[in-house]
Amino acid sequence: MKKKFESKHKKCPSCGAKISKTARICPECGQNFIFHVPEPKSWQFSLNTENCCSIFLILLIAIALLYLIFPLFKTIFLIIGVAVVVIILIILVIFAKLVYRIKKMFNF
Structure with missing residues (x-):
């Protein structure tokens, strides 16, 4: 089974230094042997929720005050x-x- 980044080169095409089969970059000159690097399959998404709790707390306090002050607000x-x-x-x-x-479309 072929490895993902296995190189066919035994020597660097630009400087002639010996390289291993798994080398992606020449240690002498820095030549890159991998021309097609696969892009990542997933998106890195992060949501910062540090300030959301305080906003929700203020909204809950306001609703609780309205609930206590106005009887019609209950309905x-x-x-x-x-x-x-x-x-x-x-x-x-x-x-x-x-x-x-x-x-159903992808038959999971």
Whole structure:
């Protein structure tokens, strides 16, 4: 089985120094023997959530104060909460259907 970065060269084409089969760069002159390096298959994605907790905490405190101060806010908050839960459930069902179609398409 051929190794991924195995070289066919025994000597460096530019300076003539001896190299090993697994060498990618000549130790003498720095010539690169690998002309096609495969690109990474996945994206590196990171999300910084340091400040999100404080924003959510402020929102929760504001909602709690409104809930305690205004009695009418309780019904409005209940209606908005139910609407948000229904929207989240609809999004989850749509996402589940898409995942099922993708799994079916690729036969996982």
